[in-house]
Amino acid sequence: MAYRFSKNDQFDYEILLALGSAWRQGADVGEVLSAASAVGxxxxxxxxxxxxxxxxxxxxxxxxxxxxxxxxxxxHAYLRAAGYFAMALVAVDALADPETHLRAVFPEHRDCFDRFARALDPPAEQVSIPYEGGPLPGYLVSPPGRSGPLPTLIANNGSDGPISSVWTLLGAPAVARGYRTLLFDGPGxxxxxxxxxxPFRPDWENVITPVVDHxxxxxxxxxxRLVLCGISQGGYWVPRAIAxxxxxxxAVADPGVVSVVESWWANLGPDLRALWESGDRVGFDQVVTGALQEDPALASTWRWRAKPxxxxxxxxxxxxxxxxxxTPVADRITTPLLITDPEGEHFWPGASRRLYDALPGPKRLVRFTxxxxxxxxxxxxxxxxxxxxVFDWLDSRLDQV
Structure with missing residues (x-):
């Protein structure tokens, strides 16, 4: 099945994500295709x-x-607008003054999502989660017509995705099935x-434990009936936290991630990895900096990925x-964990199976082709x-508690 909307790999993938979000009203197919065709x-x-x-x-x-x-x-319009502002920000680090554009457009994105959240039925509750150095902001979304203690899903975002995406990917389907759902921004x-x-931190248990306490x-x-689901780099955050x-x-990891740095080495290649492993900090920095100066598109992607x-x-x-x-903490994981294993995974190929094999507790590996x-x-x-x-599995697990 070969279809592409852009020769730029990142742009092409973002377009696919936007088209998929139409399933949960996060985009309109015609709007996405029209915008994509207008960009060279x-x-x-x-x-x-x-x-x-x-x-x-x-x-x-x-x-x-x-x-x-x-x-x-x-x-519906506010949610789509939030998603489209987020699409724009993918390219912000390629602009002449990225910080100025980021400071202008990110508040517009978040304002649209705030308007969407307030317009939900019932309106989402904006929450402030106690956390070291200052609270984590979030939204608690409840299903309509439900009261009392409900199963609750913590939606854990990845490395650079917007909150509008974590809503369409995890939040909306959870609420539709009767879960309260927490969306939040963690460090980075x-x-x-x-x-x-x-910035990010590797010890994500120190993020999730305050969320669970709250x-x-x-x-x-x-x-x-409290569950944790993570997308993209959330496939590392989740297993690390539940250890x-x-x-x-x-818990759910979509996909499974064993070592986050593998996605970086796949693009940098074995020679640069060998140079890094040699400990030559000056030489490594010179080579990478030179490559980034010669390739503006690569440089903007590097800045976007490195920013957190x-x-x-x-x-x-x-x-x-x-x-x-x-790897060092996988043997501590006892929480039942579903790991997705999508064919063509391009950030962490093979990692879902390796994480699955390393787990000592209840587990499920789900292939998508x-x-x-x-x-x-x-x-x-x-x-x-x-x-x-994924949600049939979650529902079945919660029926057993």
């Missing part, structure tokens, strides 16, 4: 402009609907990074990313199938 291959400035313009048009549609008393249309993620400058203090959360946090009934770590030296960055490895249209990282165009397989 490798035109980062055009990408930023086209998606920003689309987002502002759709936001204006939402404002008109809200003013005319059409809350459903307004809600979105508002924590862009507005407060808080939820278990609420009377509307069933303490026996230490044992109050969760079940807040480390300038390429050598030091790779040294830090190498700490994000679940190209023949099903559910292949690639986080199954961008196979969302209905993902939901059916």
């Amino acid at each position: 291959d490798g035109d980062e400035e055009g990408w930023f402009r086209v998606w920003t313009d689309l987002a502002r048009r759709v936001r204006a549609q939402g404002e008109r609907s809200a003013a005319a008393g059409h809350p459903v249309s307004a809600r 993620q979105q508002s924590m990074l862009f507005e407060r400058g808080v 939820l278990l203090a609420r009377p509307d959360v069933d303490p026996r 230490f946090e044992h109050r969760l009934a079940a 770590y807040a480390i300038d030296s390429p050598f030091d960055l790779l040294t830090e990313v190498s700490r994000y490895d679940v 190209e023949a099903e249209g559910a292949h690639l990282h986080c199954e961008p165009t196979g969302r209905a199938l993902f939901e059916q397989r």
